[in-house]
Amino acid sequence: MADATLNTPARSITEARGTKPKRALSGRNIMIYGTLIVFSLYYLLPLWVMVMTSLKGMPEIRMGNIFAPPVEITFEPWVKAWSQACTGLNCDGLSRGFWNSVQILIPSVILSIVVASVNGYALTFWKFKGSDIFFTILIFGAFIPYQVMLYPIVILLREMGLYGSLWGLVLVHTIFGMPILTLLFRNYFSTIPEELFKAARVDGAGFWAIYAKILMPMSLPIFVVAIILQVTGIWNDFLFGVVYTRPDLYPMTVQLNNIVNSVQGVKEYNVNMAATLLTGLVPLFIYFVSGKLFVRGIAAGAVKG
Amino acid sequence: TELDVTHWWTSGGEAAAVAEMATAFDASGNKWVDAAIAGGGSTARPIIVSRILGGDPMGAFQFNHGRQAEELIEAGLLRDITAVAEAEGWKDLINPPSLLDACTLDGKIYCAPVNIHSWQWLWLSNAAFEKAGVPVPANWEDYVASAPKLREAGILPLALGGQAWQSAGLFNVLMATIAGPDVLAKIYGEGDAELAAGEDMARVFVAAASARDMSRGSNIQDWNLATNMVITGQAGGQIMGDWAQGEFAVANLVAGEDYTCLPGLGVRSVISTGGDAFYFPVIDDPAITAAQDVLAATLLKPETQVAFNLKKGSLPVRGDVNLEAANDCMKKGLEILAAGDTMPDVNMLNTEDTNNQLNDLFVQFFQDGSITPEAAQASFVRIVETKD
Amino acid sequence: MALRRPNPLFRNLAAKAAAVPMILATLVVFLGGTIWTVVHSFTNSRLLPRFNWVGFDQYDRLWESTRWIVSIQNLMIYGSLSLVFSVGIGLLLAILMDQKIRYEDTFRTIMLYPFALSFIVTGLVWQWILNPDFGIQSIVRGLGWESFTFNPLHDPQLVLYGLLIAGLWQGTGFVMCLMLAGLRGIDEDIWKASRVDGIPAWKTYLLIVLPMMRPVFITTLVIVAAGIIKLYDLVVAQTSGGPGNASQVPAMYVYDYMFQAQNLGQGFAASTMMLLSVLIVLIPWAYLEFGGRKHG
Amino acid sequence: MTNSIEVKDLTLNFGAVSVLKNMNLNVAEGEFVVLLGPSGCGKSTLLNCLAGLLEITDGQIFIKGKNVTWAEPSARGIGMVFQSYALYPQMTVRGNLSFGLKNARVPRDQIEAKVARAAEILQIGPLLHRKPAALSGGQRQRVAIGRALVRDVDVFLFDEPLSNLDAKLRSELRVEIKRLHAKLGNTMVYVTHDQIEALTLADRIAVMRGGIIQQLAAPQEIYNRPANLFVAGFIGSPSMNFLHGATVDGGQAFRLGDLHLSLAGYEGGMIGTRDKVILGLRPEHLVVQDQAEPGVTIPAVVELDEPMGADSLVWLQAAGTQMSVRVPVERRMAPGTPVHLRVDMAKASLFDAATEARV
Amino acid sequence: MTNSIEVKDLTLNFGAVSVLKNMNLNVAEGEFVVLLGPSGCGKSTLLNCLAGLLEITDGQIFIKGKNVTWAEPSARGIGMVFQSYALYPQMTVRGNLSFGLKNARVPRDQIEAKVARAAEILQIGPLLHRKPAALSGGQRQRVAIGRALVRDVDVFLFDEPLSNLDAKLRSELRVEIKRLHAKLGNTMVYVTHDQIEALTLADRIAVMRGGIIQQLAAPQEIYNRPANLFVAGFIGSPSMNFLHGATVDGGQAFRLGDLHLSLAGYEGGMIGTRDKVILGLRPEHLVVQDQAEPGVTIPAVVELDEPMGADSLVWLQAAGTQMSVRVPVERRMAPGTPVHLRVDMAKASLFDAATEARV
Numbered sequence A: 001m002a003d004a005t006l007n008t009p010a011r012s013i014t015e016a017r018g019t020k021p022k023r024a025l026s027g028r029n030i031m032i033y034g035t036l037i038v039f040s041l042y043y044l045l046p047l048w049v050m051v052m053t054s055l056k057g058m059p060e061i062r063m064g065n066i067f068a069p070p071v072e073i074t075f076e077p078w079v080k081a082w083s084q085a086c087t088g089l090n091c092d093g094l095s096r097g098f099w100n101s102v103q104i105l106i107p108s109v110i111l112s113i114v115v116a117s118v119n120g121y122a123l124t125f126w127k128f129k130g131s132d133i134f135f136t137i138l139i140f141g142a143f144i145p146y147q148v149m150l151y152p153i154v155i156l157l158r159e160m161g162l163y164g165s166l167w168g169l170v171l172v173h174t175i176f177g178m179p180i181l182t183l184l185f186r187n188y189f190s191t192i193p194e195e196l197f198k199a200a201r202v203d204g205a206g207f208w209a210i211y212a213k214i215l216m217p218m219s220l221p222i223f224v225v226a227i228i229l230q231v232t233g234i235w236n237d238f239l240f241g242v243v244y245t246r247p248d249l250y251p252m253t254v255q256l257n258n259i260v261n262s263v264q265g266v267k268e269y270n271v272n273m274a275a276t277l278l279t280g281l282v283p284l285f286i287y288f289v290s291g292k293l294f295v296r297g298i299a300a301g302a303v304k305g
Numbered sequence B: 001t002e003l004d005v006t007h008w009w010t011s012g013g014e015a016a017a018v019a020e021m022a023t024a025f026d027a028s029g030n031k032w033v034d035a036a037i038a039g040g041g042s043t044a045r046p047i048i049v050s051r052i053l054g055g056d057p058m059g060a061f062q063f064n065h066g067r068q069a070e071e072l073i074e075a076g077l078l079r080d081i082t083a084v085a086e087a088e089g090w091k092d093l094i095n096p097p098s099l100l101d102a103c104t105l106d107g108k109i110y111c112a113p114v115n116i117h118s119w120q121w122l123w124l125s126n127a128a129f130e131k132a133g134v135p136v137p138a139n140w141e142d143y144v145a146s147a148p149k150l151r152e153a154g155i156l157p158l159a160l161g162g163q164a165w166q167s168a169g170l171f172n173v174l175m176a177t178i179a180g181p182d183v184l185a186k187i188y189g190e191g192d193a194e195l196a197a198g199e200d201m202a203r204v205f206v207a208a209a210s211a212r213d214m215s216r217g218s219n220i221q222d223w224n225l226a227t228n229m230v231i232t233g234q235a236g237g238q239i240m241g242d243w244a245q246g247e248f249a250v251a252n253l254v255a256g257e258d259y260t261c262l263p264g265l266g267v268r269s270v271i272s273t274g275g276d277a278f279y280f281p282v283i284d285d286p287a288i289t290a291a292q293d294v295l296a297a298t299l300l301k302p303e304t305q306v307a308f309n310l311k312k313g314s315l316p317v318r319g320d321v322n323l324e325a326a327n328d329c330m331k332k333g334l335e336i337l338a339a340g341d342t343m344p345d346v347n348m349l350n351t352e353d354t355n356n357q358l359n360d361l362f363v364q365f366f367q368d369g370s371i372t373p374e375a376a377q378a379s380f381v382r383i384v385e386t387k388d
Numbered sequence C: 001m002a003l004r005r006p007n008p009l010f011r012n013l014a015a016k017a018a019a020v021p022m023i024l025a026t027l028v029v030f031l032g033g034t035i036w037t038v039v040h041s042f043t044n045s046r047l048l049p050r051f052n053w054v055g056f057d058q059y060d061r062l063w064e065s066t067r068w069i070v071s072i073q074n075l076m077i078y079g080s081l082s083l084v085f086s087v088g089i090g091l092l093l094a095i096l097m098d099q100k101i102r103y104e105d106t107f108r109t110i111m112l113y114p115f116a117l118s119f120i121v122t123g124l125v126w127q128w129i130l131n132p133d134f135g136i137q138s139i140v141r142g143l144g145w146e147s148f149t150f151n152p153l154h155d156p157q158l159v160l161y162g163l164l165i166a167g168l169w170q171g172t173g174f175v176m177c178l179m180l181a182g183l184r185g186i187d188e189d190i191w192k193a194s195r196v197d198g199i200p201a202w203k204t205y206l207l208i209v210l211p212m213m214r215p216v217f218i219t220t221l222v223i224v225a226a227g228i229i230k231l232y233d234l235v236v237a238q239t240s241g242g243p244g245n246a247s248q249v250p251a252m253y254v255y256d257y258m259f260q261a262q263n264l265g266q267g268f269a270a271s272t273m274m275l276l277s278v279l280i281v282l283i284p285w286a287y288l289e290f291g292g293r294k295h296g
Numbered sequence D, E: 001m002t003n004s005i006e007v008k009d010l011t012l013n014f015g016a017v018s019v020l021k022n023m024n025l026n027v028a029e030g031e032f033v034v035l036l037g038p039s040g041c042g043k044s045t046l047l048n049c050l051a052g053l054l055e056i057t058d059g060q061i062f063i064k065g066k067n068v069t070w071a072e073p074s075a076r077g078i079g080m081v082f083q084s085y086a087l088y089p090q091m092t093v094r095g096n097l098s099f100g101l102k103n104a105r106v107p108r109d110q111i112e113a114k115v116a117r118a119a120e121i122l123q124i125g126p127l128l129h130r131k132p133a134a135l136s137g138g139q140r141q142r143v144a145i146g147r148a149l150v151r152d153v154d155v156f157l158f159d160e161p162l163s164n165l166d167a168k169l170r171s172e173l174r175v176e177i178k179r180l181h182a183k184l185g186n187t188m189v190y191v192t193h194d195q196i197e198a199l200t201l202a203d204r205i206a207v208m209r210g211g212i213i214q215q216l217a218a219p220q221e222i223y224n225r226p227a228n229l230f231v232a233g234f235i236g237s238p239s240m241n242f243l244h245g246a247t248v249d250g251g252q253a254f255r256l257g258d259l260h261l262s263l264a265g266y267e268g269g270m271i272g273t274r275d276k277v278i279l280g281l282r283p284e285h286l287v288v289q290d291q292a293e294p295g296v297t298i299p300a301v302v303e304l305d306e307p308m309g310a311d312s313l314v315w316l317q318a319a320g321t322q323m324s325v326r327v328p329v330e331r332r333m334a335p336g337t338p339v340h341l342r343v344d345m346a347k348a349s350l351f352d353a354a355t356e357a358r359v
């Protein structure tokens, strides 16, 4: 030991410390960030085109290169998309359906996720005879093209007296969200150790308490995924929104569709892009906010073995 | 009374046109509640049908003129507006009369036609021909002959979007002009398969094949992009309905100077009389029924017709109105109409099912150079044979 | 004294009550709707569903239609490629995102944003980008490589790949999120154990973590597969099924025949065929998943 | 005394595997029963059945006289500590402890008090705000115990509650559990592998094997008069020494080759002459001495000497097998030393080799 | 002898909490070091650092002379058993055991052989085709051990490998581990709470508290000459008895109130006169007798008598505190009986009350 102290301090500081890998520039990091950046470019390229187009005037779009930034930036298309674009006689752009969409979105997302997560929960921890069969049919339901069900659902809603109302639409979203969401939750819950569920039962928690207090907080990532899925789907839904409601409840996508999807007449690409980007802002906001709930491995440490 | 009206006229010009109707209707003391759905018939139709089936129908809705609404009528879901028609004297006013026939089932009138759209137009870019050093053609044959020159000049002779309905439309125009409206009426109207297999049609298919050659290399989907190629001189011409007019107008081109329009391809001066019509679902509410009657009547009033059609770029359904503000091409159309050189629209002859099959066939034919005209004609005959 | 075993029907009543919506939806909508569809596929319903029995006519016509055959072929090609690539890319990205990286939120949002955009317009944008006259091809040619050709959307051989590029662009972000959620559920001690065992990270993912994520995988597969089968908007927006019929897909056939051609019966027959093929995959799976072992 | 827990013909199968076989068990009110048995014998499974967490295949379970075979776990008035802890990962330690109470709508101040008390007993006060992931193994285990302790229930089911704790804490908690039990008078079913725990805590011990209770008796009884060979071998550490031989002279003596041991003093039933018997001798009941005493000692040769704190364990070769003897730690014995082991027949056990039952 | 493991100034913080503090530890090649210490003292954390599973805050780690402070776990030549087992849930037991080997491209027949051997040692042969979810707690633990055993590594890190096993199996495995260690000659760092395990297996024991090693020495040394009060109290079960008093007569005697004990025979350094000292007496080093012997015995009154199989633990009131004494189990003592405890000063420990260090 004595001679160790005789070594020059310089050596013991540099070499004997070993090589702590320089994290920032390691090959591994270059790989990781490199790949992520390359993919990000792929994801951003069309976005770039959209943003640029939305900032150009129509003449420039007709002439120019789609990738080039605008020579003359104009926010006119955004303003138009939001508040001036006409839908038939109503020229108040996307703003018209915005609140309708919000009104549809909130109950639909909540109800569909609650119902589906409860289904998933029941199918994982409270199996009953035949529950597997229902589950299989439900998964099968995920593959049925919606359009096929359009008229039967109309008749069903009519018989229930819900046709044309907000709640009818919420119900439709809940039903059509059910297969995939239930699958999502059921399969996620099945990775949660059963002992936790048992412990909660002994602790006197009932069906609902276990769901709300134990499983839900443990499953944040999957709830986020479900929220992403439903918010996107419902916010962008057009078909159900118009088929099952009446004009005063039409969601924003009807306007969006009207702006971008006119078959005849001039296509205002800049307004189309602006409208699309605008419509995407709400989901984007939700993605960003809910992304914080993507917590890491929460079940770790709960259970041994 | 409030009446919600569903239609798919959502673009700028269309919306302005609808506004004219709405103003006229509102002037009657009622209220037009607009429920526009863009995306054309295939988007709007299920919505309309759903609302009717769902027991919450709109006050009125627009359909293409033709056989589309037959079943709704048969199911008793649409109102018989014969009373209005008689009161307003539509029988005598509507020109061509075939428009009203299309609204009639078992002698009862179920719809109010509002405009005439025709398909049989060839739009040519004067600049393109100038660049290629050939005169602007006056008919289809000239046009075909000038195609190689256009190619040499780096110009696409014929612009054609990739969507199926454009290909089928192009073919039907060729059929109506080259083989003639009677042949078309016989084949589509009566399902005359023999005629479909015959010599006349063979010529049409050859013409279609040359159109295919001319359109090789149009890398676009939407019709308005194709029109835009004509506007910018990148393409020599385009066969498209009269709605293409609007694009030229927006680009500030002047008919006759910057571009040329050839109705009936310059071959045969004929236009089809397709168009749109309004239908009125049965609603158990006398106030609404009354308002529906008012609307039906309003739609065909001369002032409404003028105001509407000028904005829409289509032709009015009654001959007794005066369209001074119309431009060159539109005037040509009016003349043909006045001369009675009209033919029924394909929509009135074919069911949508048949149209769809034709779409499938022709989009294939126009995109795939390896399909011979003969083979295509054989498929065509099969469709005609089985059509109903 | 000796209590009888209670009627199993009344055990866990809350759970059963909670499952009622699911049971109703399953029976009434999914099962009922399917039966309704199948029944109507034997009729000649046009604009409105009607009971006008025509036997197998619709099916005869369906299988005579080249468009339908092409659609099926396209679906198989596109479907298998899309399945492989979405899961592959989604997984790769999720794994990268799971490396405790910085700016995770930003990357995730970038990858996810396409998911939020309507296909009607993104299809158009991709149509532009892939357009030879003003998209990538013209840019590359403008840089001096004159012979560069990249025109997938107008080449019947390549059009499916053109669709794929856009489809992946839109969907992989979500698959990434799903996978990430799955990865986040894995106990960290498992990682420790495999590191001590000297198993390279990729192998740990492949052989330990991914099998542990089996349920999440199944979810992903179902979601992606359902999306593929229902693929419609993208094709309409990007290629309208063209050039020719080269990029037709079954859902488009169904939709076109139901609402464009007003031939519901034909649409129902086509969708019945689609559902049948789903069943062929699903039933053996369900049997494996539930038939084999009993839940403890 | 009423039975607090009554298990009648309990059978449980996992698929084709039968884990509990026709089990009968009565636990008196306030009794402390320890389950002992080899790993995988079904102890945790039994607790799970008692708690209502596994659906039993057959049989009935009564708690406090009520048939709870099909009752909800929470309706059985039980508290349970899981072998795998099963802490709620998203809750802090405090949240874990108070969850059950909140479910039972206990007033807030009482919850506070109970949690504080449990935290004090278990020495986890400073950890109350942490989440399970930030705890050491032993700390997690204490939280798991705490979760059961705070609940006022009549029956506690503890599955190896102390196995990850250090000896000091373990003995403290052992005393604490004993004290709690004495104070609350609740019934306990307690799984442990620690024989000290079993012997000190239990009113009765149930020794299980392969889903069957082999013997259910007071600790000293189990220790001194094991009902069969399995129990004898299982209880006691180091294990009992077994000599395979025969009884001769009408049960007067045990013979194994040259070895002859008088059975006088053996507390058993009718021994008789048997061809194959097994004589069991606990290591602490053998005394090492230098001289032979015929009929009472066994000649042996020291093999290994294992010091274990207070005592040493000496392994010897004797009567053709390996035997172990416990001696005070100071007495070091070199390998190879020949010695004699004096047998105290009053503490020995004799088993029939065929039935393995005590004779 | 080279050092197999060398830990220099190791510090590890979890956020603001410092768990290991400037730790130094050398483990010789082939040595068997047991880590002991109260729950939460940092034992698992230390193992994790050695294995390279936690990024250390400061310091260096050498394994076989190589600085591995920043090396990958797999590059360190270690095998590890986790306290939480960390079995691969989707693999069968066989898969769990063979996975590391397959990865190292060990030939198939060797894998077979190794797995078979580990399965035999651990008695998990019949479970090889099961998945972890279908195993009992102890079975899972054995699989976790097996996973480390099959790997040919120089250093094993075992975190409480036997805590969920029954005593019989535990003692069998203890012997097996000792044998393996003797045969393979690998280095072992082994965490346990079982003092028997610690004392029988260890070449040296490291007693930790609060992230600091209190004493690192051979078992008997630790047992007999604990370096400080904490080690003395922590090792030995039941715990050492402590008497708080003073040394008088220049270190000749210990006084506590009336009690006077001669310190003759105490093996320590310079005692001198100290105001506050603590005398530590292990329960097994006290002998209960009826007569008093001045300067050698402590008068006491029996409080409780706890039978524990071979011996009984007797709790008495003596010298103003509670003391425990180990006696043969036959010697039952009724509460209230006055007795005298004879002290063997050669085995006692004396600590300074202020520094808590041994004097």
Ligand SMILES: Nc1ncnc2c1ncn2[C@@H]1O[C@H](COP(=O)(O)OP(=O)(O)OP(=O)(O)O)[C@@H](O)[C@H]1O
Residues within 6 Å of the ligand: D133, D134, D135, D136, D137, D138, D139, D164, E014, E017, E019, E037, E038, E039, E040, E041, E042, E043, E044, E045, E046, E083
């Ligand atoms: N992730 C973490 N974050 C914060 N503190 C932690 C974390 N993991 C462990 N600790 C704390 O570090 C200390 C040491 O933990 P460690 O697991 O090393 O204890 P241990 O000695 O193994 O205890 P045991 O015997 O109970 O297993 C404990 O007090 C624990 O609460």
Ligand SMILES: Nc1ncnc2c1ncn2[C@@H]1O[C@H](COP(=O)(O)OP(=O)(O)OP(=O)(O)O)[C@@H](O)[C@H]1O
Residues within 6 Å of the ligand: C296, D014, D017, D019, D037, D038, D039, D040, D041, D042, D043, D044, D045, D046, D083, E133, E134, E135, E136, E137, E138, E139, E164
């Ligand atoms: N889900 C399951 N499926 C099949 N077998 C199981 C399942 N759970 C447990 N077993 C088996 O049942 C038997 C009893 O398990 P149990 O957990 O009750 O044992 P235990 O007595 O608690 O053992 P330990 O002391 O090791 O915890 C074991 O052999 C185990 O392998």
Ligand SMILES: [Mg+2]
Residues within 6 Å of the ligand: D043, D044, D045, D083, D159, E136, E137, E138
């Ligand atoms: Mg167990």
Ligand SMILES: [Mg+2]
Residues within 6 Å of the ligand: D136, D137, D138, E043, E044, E045, E083, E159
């Ligand atoms: Mg630990």
